[in-house]
Amino acid sequence: MSGVVVVGLFEGIEKAAGAGNALRALPLAEDRITTLSSVPLPDRSVSRDTRPIRFPRVTLIGWFAGALAGIALALGTYLLYPLITGGKAIVSVPPTLIITYEVAMLGALIGTLVAGFREMGLMRFRTKVIHDPRIHEGKILLCASVEPGDQARRAIEAMREAGGTEVRTEEGEL
């Protein structure tokens, strides 16, 4: 989301929730309202997360990719250096299972990390994003992505009426 963002600081969750309701009544779509806070707020308490969380699928993909890599590693090394160990077959199932399992878990962990970062929208170092360090003093920053002009003016009024302080417009991404 880019464009004009109306932000306001709120002292408590009740005030922020009131402002959220007022913004929705403007009307403003759910996905244009969000909060910045020092602790996770329950979904729907102030804003609602409308985007589905998809990265657990990448965990699964990472697991299968890791499993394939593990099988390839195990089978490849057996065949590249076919040394009989303890009278076992060159291609032995139990060691293959162990190596496959370990590499599969590693794939799942890496998949979760990379996809998690991506879906959380991290590592946007060059993009101007909305932020206010005062959330670490216990305040909630309510943000609404609005059209410049009338909608922005009405959003500012709604936030002020709900008890928001330092209500202002900022440019940046949510």
Next chain:
Amino acid sequence: MNGASSQGGGNHLARTDQGGLYRELSRSNLPATKRWYAVVGLLLLVTLWGVGCFVYMMKVGMGVTGLNRPVMWGALIASFVFWIGLSHSGTLISAILRITNATWRAPILRGAEAMTAFALLVGGLFPLIHIGRNWRFYYMLPYPNSRQLWPNLRSPLMWDAVAINTYLLGSLTFLYFGMIPDLAIARDHSTGWRKKFYTVLALGFRGSHNEWRRYHVASTIFAILIIPVAVSVHSIVGWDFAMAKVPGWHSTIFAPYFVTGAIFSGLAGVVLVMAALRKVYRLERVLTVVQFENLGKLLCTMSLLWGYFYFAEFLTVWYNRNPEEWEVYRSYGGHFLPLWLSMVVCNFVIPFPLLCMRRVRRSIPALCFVSFLVVVGMYAERFLIVVTSLARRNDPFIWHNYFPTWVEFSILAGALAMFLLLYTVFAKLFPIMAVSDIQERLFQATDRVEGGTTVESLARPEASGEGEHG
């Protein structure tokens, strides 16, 4: 706690000055004092001494150790098993507590996870130190060397290399991911080079609603993934021994026995680390008796489990009287008696009855004493497993009692100093307390009047559909 209002009206965080809470929890990040430099300098010196002894061993050869036929695995391999075991509980406990949403977990998460990472780093060095001709360590990597030899993945030692690397990467990931919100808090409270440092590491985390929701889902997935990895790692360490036809090693019980022992020693390590952090950084208000009592309960359970496994293993050998195995057990009453007694007394005889007493569990010095005993007892156990079985194998004519030399003791001391050094530097640079988890715990807590008393009540957001996702 006073002052600043916060998210919500009646919750405990609302009554907390969050800036003050952060300052309290981040005392370890204050500019280094002369005392800190002195401690780091001393640890660095001991570490360098250990490294020097390792270089000496590399130059002169393995003959400077006490290793001799048939005991070709000694204190270095016992230390490897011990450190990998010690690493076990940090991430594992943190993951289990996260999944079960244990409300007392927040203050111990970071310290325990860091313990895992550094114990693994230290433990993982021991096989490399032990192998002899150390410059050829890369033979273990899946990379064809000059003779076109590939690593033999049918060897349990290679399973170990793969599993430990997976666990190390997983633990570091788990530690780092859990730290991101705290790095963001540190970024917003810092100036100068620290601000730049935390800005890069926090990756732009701001605390938006979407970020928090995904962060929680990812944390849960990490926790779910890391538990089976942790179990597999110590199972494989157990299989390093159990796969060999060596009396005293070749046992089906070894994998679960090793996992139990690892969690046991790891818990003791967590207690000691937490008590040290509490004392050094004056975290008495956060790391309360509740955390120590609960860790004490877990330690008590693990002591009982360890005793059960050991008895089950002993009983089958005692009844069976298989001569090869029985000779190993008989040696416990001879040359290895002090070690055997240390193991049984420090792991079960003293800890179990003491930990059954609430008074002991609630006394931090007493719990530290018990934990120290457990660490000693578990090292003795690792040493007995590795050394005794080799010392009494094959032909009685070559039986040989092993004792480490000064070179091995120096390397062990260097490893301990290295662990403490890594931990001390980590605590100076990174948030050693999980600030955001502690804040979240306060946010979920409210006071509820029940008759004539006020009790703490905890909200569970996921109970009202918070956990839904597509």
